[in-house]
Amino acid sequence: MKRKLKKFTEFSQTILPHEANYLQSVVQFTDGEKLQIINLLISNALSKLEFKDFDTKINKRKYSYIKDWVEKKLASIDVDATIDWLISLKKKILTDAISSTEELEFLQYIIHYKTVEYNFQSLYDLAKEYKSYLLVRMRYKDHEVIADFLTHYESTYQNAIDIHEKLYAATTEITNQYTLNNNDTKHLESWLFEVFNNQALDGKNRYQAFVLLAFMYTNYNENNKLKALFDKIDVYFSKGEMYSRRLLSNYYASRVLLHSKQNEFDEAEYYGYLSIRQNNNDTLMYVNNLAAILLRNNKAKQAFNLLDKYKDLYRDVHNYHQKIGFCSYLIRVYSELDKMDLAEATAKTFLKKYKNEVLQHRWHHFFTSYINILISREKYDDILKLSSKFKLIEREKEHQKKNNYVPNISWSISLSRYMEGKINSDKLLEEIKQPLELIEPTLNQKQLMFKVIDKLSNNLPEAFLKLKSHI
Structure with a gap:
């Protein structure tokens, strides 16, 4: 009997929390059974814990009616x-x-x-x-x-166009700050917040202001302001404003990054799964973000299942930034599942096929995963060959300028030099301390560094334990 509700159950599981909040605000049914169906659909969509089955005794035509009603209501505000x-x-x-x-x-x-x-x-x-x-x-x-x-609406339109142009100029400033780290953008904050909160403006301008504020707060590591901004747009989404599944997916993916930075990994995982409910052009990026969180939560098997589900998308995509990210996480997942041969073979094959793309887009992300495998397998000479061939030490020096820098590759190369007899223990300790001189690591960076140190300590405990006390 339950099989009759399979389609409706699957449909109900696609409903996002903000969609459920909006639906709750517009429900006007007087029929008790229809109310029972829609209330349980909403409750299930909002619950993080359990999914309750629908009543199979209710006429299935009422389930069809509710499904049509939900789709029409959401389409009307999409x-x-x-x-x-x-x-x-x-x-x-x-x-x-x-x-x-x-x-x-x-x-x-x-x-x-x-x-x-x-x-x-x-x-x-x-x-x-x-x-x-x-x-x-x-x-x-x-x-x-x-x-x-x-x-x-002439004056409203002209105002919208003027704001659109100013937002474009603001976008240039804020993205330049991220890529070049060459300017201060704080002077834009109050104006952007005013645009975002102005409900007399068109939603497209308001949403763009939200995106830029989120970008700015990320640039400045102002996580409390970022969370307050997200809580604010939460309310708008729940009212059905600025709604589409594409925008919600983007928002949920942003939430993943925020909660990750705040070490709230269960929350990050929850939003990560929400972000991939709807397929769009950014789905592979959202999958990569979720894979990273699952690995942080020590859920390698779930990360493997996730990546396996999206392997066709990974194979066909032409966005090399995300393609490289996906492969890097795949290598890490194989490693966590103790499939070392497969991990190393995957890295070798990918690097051979996409060498230029790796160097151009995400060399650090890829080589971190690759070298970690070689460290685990004690293939120090292979690491030094990679370092020499791809000039990894020179690249690392440039990469140190990044805000979120963790010297995984640098330390691995130094360890390999020591293990291959190229340097002594004093020189090793000097080399692994050197990357820390130019940075003041955040709590998140320190946690990542300790994780790296713990891994490298398996190969050489003494030097890396000294480094831990130094941090």
């Missing part, structure tokens, strides 16, 4: 669905292919438009195109409707 509709209409207007039914739907949308929404700028641009379309065809009554809309 900003991505709206932009798809607007783009489709624009193409049909430009190619004289719009039907009378589609025109009527758009005119009704304009007549009943009362609140500036997420895609307002795109809507206004489309209305301008449609105005000309109507005038050429001497449809004066419909033309008047569109002209009134354009006049009424």
Whole structure:
């Protein structure tokens, strides 16, 4: 009997927590059984602990009704669905292919438009195109409707365009700060917060301001401000504002990074699984983030199952930053599961095929995983050959300037030099202390360093235990 509800159960498990909060705010059923179904669907979506089965005694037509109702409610506020509709209409207007039914739907949308929404700028641009379309065809009554809309919202549109341009300039400043570390962007904070909180503005500008604030707080390591910002947008999402599954996935992935930095790894894992519920262009990045968290939570088997599920996406993707990340985590997972031959073979094969891409995009991430395997297998000469061939010591010196630097590769090379008789124990201790002279490690960095030291101590306890006390 339960098998009859298999499809509905699977559907209910796709509902995201913020979708559930929104649905809860618009439920108006008087039928007791429909209320029972929707309330349990919402409760399950919000629960982190257990999933309760639906009542099989209720007529399955009511489950079909609830499924349709949920899909329609979410579609009605989905900003991505709206932009798809607007783009489709624009193409049909430009190619004289719009039907009378589609025109009527758009005119009704304009007549009943009362609140500036997420895609307002795109809507206004489309209305301008449609105005000309109507005038050429001497449809004066419909033309008047569109002209009134354009006049009424003209100042709002101009303000949106001005803010959009300022946001672009702010994006340049904030991303330059991240990549070049060459400027201060604090002067933008209060204005960005004002844009984000202004509910009279279009949602696209507001969401862009949110993204830039999150980027800025990450640059400055202001985690408390970042969490407060996330808690604020939580409320907007739960009201159905700025909603689409793509945006929610992006938000959940950002939450993963925040909770990870705060050592809240169970929370990070929870949001990591939420971030991959919806497939989009960033899914592989979200999978990589979740794999990292699962490894931090000592869940190598779950990390393996995750990566195995997305291996086709990994194989086909052309984003080398994420491709290299995925392979690096795969190597680490094989290592954790004691599949050393497979780990080393995977690293060798990937490096041979994508040498240039590895060096260009994520050499540190990849070689950290690869060298860790070689350390475990005591293949010190292989490490020194890699170091020489790919100039890893020179690359490490440049990499030390990064805020989150952990000298895993540097220490591994020094250990290998000692084990191969290239340096003595005093020189080894001097070399492994050297990368710490230029940095003041955060708590998170220290924890990662201790993890690296514990691994390297298996090969040479004395020097790395001295290093631990030095940190």
